[in-house]
Amino acid sequence: MADSESKATLGGKGWRPLDTLSIGGWIILFIAVASTIAVTVWPEKEIEGVQVWVFARNHAELYDVLAQEYNADADAGDTSRLNITTIDNDALTRRVLSGFWSNTPLADLIEIERDKMTQFVTGPLEHVGFTDLTDRIMAEGLDKKINYPSFGPWTSRGRIFGLPHDVHPVLLCYRADLVEQAGIDVSEIETWDDFARVMKPLISDLDGDGRPDRYLLNLWYSQMGELEVLLLQAGGGTFDENDNSLVASDANVMVVAQSVAWMVGPERIAIDAPEFDASGNQLKLDGRVVAVVMPDWLAGVWKSDLSQLGGKLKLMPLPAWEPGGRRTSVRGGTMIGIPKATEDFETAWQIAKYLYISPELSERLFEASNIISPVTEFWDEDYYKQPDPFFSGQASGTAFIEQAPNVPFRSSNPFHVMARNRIADAVTDLYAEASGGNVVGPDGKKIPADEVTSDLLEDRARELLQAAEARLLKEMSRNVFLKRDREAEDE
Amino acid sequence: MSKPTGRYSWWAPYLFISPFVILFAVFTVYPLIYSVVMAMQQNNGPRATAFVGLSNFKWVLTDPDFIKALKNTFVFAAGSIFVQLPASLGLALLLNRPDVRARGFWRLIFFAPVLVGLAFVAIMFGLIFNKTNGLLNKMLVLLTDWIPGWTWNPEFPWLQEFIMPALIIAAFWMYVGFNMVYFLAALQNVSKDLLEAAEIDGANAWHRFLNVTIPAIRPIATFVVLLSFIGSMQLFELPFLLVGNGGGPNQQGLTVVMYLYDKGFNIGDLGYASAIGWILAMILFAFAMLQKYLGRVEDR
Numbered sequence: 001m002a003d004s005e006s007k008a009t010l011g012g013k014g015w016r017p018l019d020t021l022s023i024g025g026w027i028i029l030f031i032a033v034a035s036t037i038a039v040t041v042w043p044e045k046e047i048e049g050v051q052v053w054v055f056a057r058n059h060a061e062l063y064d065v066l067a068q069e070y071n072a073d074a075d076a077g078d079t080s081r082l083n084i085t086t087i088d089n090d091a092l093t094r095r096v097l098s099g100f101w102s103n104t105p106l107a108d109l110i111e112i113e114r115d116k117m118t119q120f121v122t123g124p125l126e127h128v129g130f131t132d133l134t135d136r137i138m139a140e141g142l143d144k145k146i147n148y149p150s151f152g153p154w155t156s157r158g159r160i161f162g163l164p165h166d167v168h169p170v171l172l173c174y175r176a177d178l179v180e181q182a183g184i185d186v187s188e189i190e191t192w193d194d195f196a197r198v199m200k201p202l203i204s205d206l207d208g209d210g211r212p213d214r215y216l217l218n219l220w221y222s223q224m225g226e227l228e229v230l231l232l233q234a235g236g237g238t239f240d241e242n243d244n245s246l247v248a249s250d251a252n253v254m255v256v257a258q259s260v261a262w263m264v265g266p267e268r269i270a271i272d273a274p275e276f277d278a279s280g281n282q283l284k285l286d287g288r289v290v291a292v293v294m295p296d297w298l299a300g301v302w303k304s305d306l307s308q309l310g311g312k313l314k315l316m317p318l319p320a321w322e323p324g325g326r327r328t329s330v331r332g333g334t335m336i337g338i339p340k341a342t343e344d345f346e347t348a349w350q351i352a353k354y355l356y357i358s359p360e361l362s363e364r365l366f367e368a369s370n371i372i373s374p375v376t377e378f379w380d381e382d383y384y385k386q387p388d389p390f391f392s393g394q395a396s397g398t399a400f401i402e403q404a405p406n407v408p409f410r411s412s413n414p415f416h417v418m419a420r421n422r423i424a425d426a427v428t429d430l431y432a433e434a435s436g437g438n439v440v441g442p443d444g445k446k447i448p449a450d451e452v453t454s455d456l457l458e459d460r461a462r463e464l465l466q467a468a469e470a471r472l473l474k475e476m477s478r479n480v481f482l483k484r485d486r487e488a489e490d491e
Numbered sequence: 492m493s494k495p496t497g498r499y500s501w502w503a504p505y506l507f508i509s510p511f512v513i514l515f516a517v518f519t520v521y522p523l524i525y526s527v528v529m530a531m532q533q534n535n536g537p538r539a540t541a542f543v544g545l546s547n548f549k550w551v552l553t554d555p556d557f558i559k560a561l562k563n564t565f566v567f568a569a570g571s572i573f574v575q576l577p578a579s580l581g582l583a584l585l586l587n588r589p590d591v592r593a594r595g596f597w598r599l600i601f602f603a604p605v606l607v608g609l610a611f612v613a614i615m616f617g618l619i620f621n622k623t624n625g626l627l628n629k630m631l632v633l634l635t636d637w638i639p640g641w642t643w644n645p646e647f648p649w650l651q652e653f654i655m656p657a658l659i660i661a662a663f664w665m666y667v668g669f670n671m672v673y674f675l676a677a678l679q680n681v682s683k684d685l686l687e688a689a690e691i692d693g694a695n696a697w698h699r700f701l702n703v704t705i706p707a708i709r710p711i712a713t714f715v716v717l718l719s720f721i722g723s724m725q726l727f728e729l730p731f732l733l734v735g736n737g738g739g740p741n742q743q744g745l746t747v748v749m750y751l752y753d754k755g756f757n758i759g760d761l762g763y764a765s766a767i768g769w770i771l772a773m774i775l776f777a778f779a780m781l782q783k784y785l786g787r788v789e790d791r
Contacts, residue, residue: 094756097536101536101538101759102537119757119758122535122759123535123536123539123759124535127535127536127538127539221740222651272622272623279621279622279624280623421737425741425742428741429741432652432741471555478550479533480541480543481533481535481539481541
């Protein structure tokens with residue numbers, strides 16, 4: 001018995017290969033070998049031509065039309081065909097980062113969203129995966145042609161890594177039907193104080209439960225996008241043009257204290273009605289929000305998502321933080337960049353200009369998404385001057401363009417997102433303290449939530465923002481790559 | 492003892508273990524060793540690296556965000572162990588009673604949530620916890636209307652100011668039935684003879700539970716606690732999908748693994764992420780050792 005068993009073993013003389021595996025084992029082995037061969041030999045379908053990755057579906061829809069025209073005109077066969085692919089924003093960012101890190105293939109042109117850009121410039125300049133376009137932009141005079149602040153988010157340590165898609169000026173969008181019904185004259189509004197005072201009669205209890213449910217402004221401590229608009233408008237934000245921190249600046253202190261006072265206590269005018277959110281949209285449809293800060297792209301979003309509000313809205317410049325102050329701000333943004341690994345830079349560069357700054361794009365971009373072009377010479381075009389039924393017949397294009405030259409500078413500092421998060425933490429803490437009646441007043445006593453005002457919050461806002469800035473600077477000091485770059489610059 | 496014969500015998504054993512050894516070496520040993528090396532580097536992706544020694548560990552241990560993430564994760568783990576597991580045990584005791592009708596049906600009902608994907612659970616609870624139109628707030632308002640002297644804020648900000656309780660509730664719904672199954676299995680092994688003997692000796696239900704049932708199910712309970720703790724320390728998808736990458740306002744929902752992910756794959760500092768990973772591993776190891784030690788002490 002033992003002898004017959006040993007014959008069937010690998011070392012035995014009577015070893016029969018077929019006996020080494022059962023039938024099931026052979027089937028699995030066959031499938032494994034066959035599938036490996038199939039995967040290896042199967043011809044991979046290669047997409048010919050120039051690849052463009054975008055993260056926004058509305059951008060892709062627009063570029064698809066342009067791509068069809070380009071491909072029809074190109075007449076050069078498959079190598080110059082333009083192919084547009086839409087990828088979710090987070091997935092796109094990770095894919096591009098991993099492509100830069102590991103040299104895996106990427107598209108020839110890639111769109112990047114403003115908040116994601118900082119992830120691409122955290123290391124040494126020579127490790128940024130996008131081609132440095134600074135010299136080309138200067139050589140072709142595009143720096144003069146394009147609204148200068150639009151380059152800000154795509155510039156790191158003085159070098160420009162992308163062509164800007166937009167300007168994204170911000171206006172105040174208000175419910176004209178409600179305002180006019182209440183007999184309110186918006187021309188009396190110049191500052192945010194005026195806005196709160198003139199519009200105050202519109203704060204009302206709609207459901208009769210004794211508590212107001214209509215408020216004047218969509219703003220909440222959890223909505224950092226809206227808060228950042230106000231910070232930038234006031235001259236604050238995260239970093240200035242020389243990469244100095246603005247986290248604890250006077251402008252930020254004032255805006256943070258005022259914003260929290262607008263959410264708590266007798267100065268309350270704010271309501272939490274987030275964008276891209278079903279309940280937030282419902283609040284707007286129900287007339288529980290009188291006004292929102294609206295960049296040009298959001299106007300396009302509202303036209304599709306909140307079309308029921310068409311004809312009930314109007315636009316006006318943002319109220320200023322002080323008489324004669326800035327009446328606009330900026331929110332969002334996109335660039336198109338060319339990875340260093342792109343084989344044909346010249347073709348990619350021509351297509352980038354065609355997709356981003358051509359007259360063909362400018363008109364369609366505005367028609368499709370209400371976004372105005374960053375190219376200043378197009379701002380006189382007729383399509384921007386047409387009455388817009390969604391905004392009660394106002395020329396929305398002209399309204400945004402009038403404020404476009406005044407949009408504030410935005411930093412592309414690699415620590416921008418971190419700085420913004422630190423400010424958000426400070427705002428959240430201040431709100432929690434104010435609404436919990438834990439802010440200490442000048443007399444050393446705690447101020448009840450229903451007595452909190454912006455003046456009483458300023459000292460605490462400053463303390464929280466200074467602590468936030470100290471933490472940020474400590475975290476920044478850890479980055480050896482930026483430290484090296486700075487030392488090299490100093491030398 | 493006979494000696495193996497044949498010309499292939501000497502390498503046959505190596506051949507047979509080689510698939511495992513190769514895979515284990517490539518996908519476990521090498522990454523493990525390399526992660527130790529990386530934990531001593533600062534990175535901007537894998538190419539830009541700078542040796543920083545042990546400073547990553549020093550930074551992590553004084554990093555307020557990491558400490559916050561660790562605190563949040565421990566709070567969640569405490570919620571799982573001290574709220575979810577007793578509830579699972581209670582359910583198991585209830586559904587182990589022979590006088591409960593349709594026990595199989597109820598067991599399936601309580602177990603079913605775990606069959607639902609985490610992404611779906613996060614989306615569903617996002618709607619349930621919605622401040623303005625959420626089901627939970629609406630329900631609690633209706634409920635408190637029935638109780639004199641009680642009120643509930645109709646816009647209670649679950650996902651803004653009470654993220655961790657919201658996460659514990661969502662995880663409770665999902666896993667209470669799952670852990671119940673372990674306890675049910677353990678309860679099958681409780682000696683009926685002992686229970687009867689204790690009853691004859693005059694022990695009431697509580698004393699029988701404390702002195703007979705608990706000691707009998709202790710090995711399984713210990714395993715469930717350990718599993719629950721490890722699962723809690725690895726919490727990622729639920730808060731990531733429910734409140735976003737940063738963990739919501741003031742990072743209330745930020746967990747250790749979310750922080751590790753953010754540092755490694757959003758910021759690109761794989762070295763810092765490795766250091767966080769090693770600290771997490773050490774915490775898990777310490778907990779497992781502590782539990783083993785306490786188990787031995789109890790046995791003695």
